[in-house]
Amino acid sequence: MANLEGCQERVLAGRLQPKRQRHAKCCSGTGGYSAGWVFVIGALLIVTGVLVLTLIESKKARAEVAATLGSSVVRQNALSQEHRAEIEEINKQNLLKMAAVSKDHHYEMENLWIILSIAEQDLDAALKVASKATQ
Incomplete structure (x- = not known):
């Protein structure tokens, strides 16, 4: 007033x-100032305020994306190392199984050679007996 x-x-x-x-x-x-200029200045202030808020929010979003990406990379590396360790363990188990199978195969082959040598001795003995019987 x-x-x-x-x-x-x-x-x-x-x-x-x-x-x-x-x-x-x-x-x-x-x-x-005329009312038109006041309106223009007010609108520009509002638009500037909205742009500043948008900029702040975009920076926050970028930081969140960077943090999420960083944690995702760390998690992926940890899973990769875990899988490598599991693969190495499976390879060790497979090598142990292969060594056991190889050892069993070698033992079987030795037994077969022994059986073959016994069979050859029996054949030789049978041939001697047959040859003496024919003479």
Whole structure:
């Protein structure tokens, strides 16, 4: 109210000034700017505020994506090492099984050679007996 009273006093004191000057100095409330400029400036401030908030949110999102990606890489490396260790263990087990099978095969072959040598001895003995019987 005090502002309006001061404005009225200025208007009364300045009756000799042209109407346009009196209006621009005291009654517009915008310091002489037209309503269109006030709207444009307000809209620009709002747009700037929205852009700043969007920028802040995008930085937060980038940080979250970077953190998620980092943890994903670490987790993937850990799984990869775990799988390598499992593969090495399976390879060791397979080598042990192959060694056991090879040992069994070698033992079987020795037994077959022994049987073959016994069979050859029996054949030789049978041939000697047959040859003595024919003589």
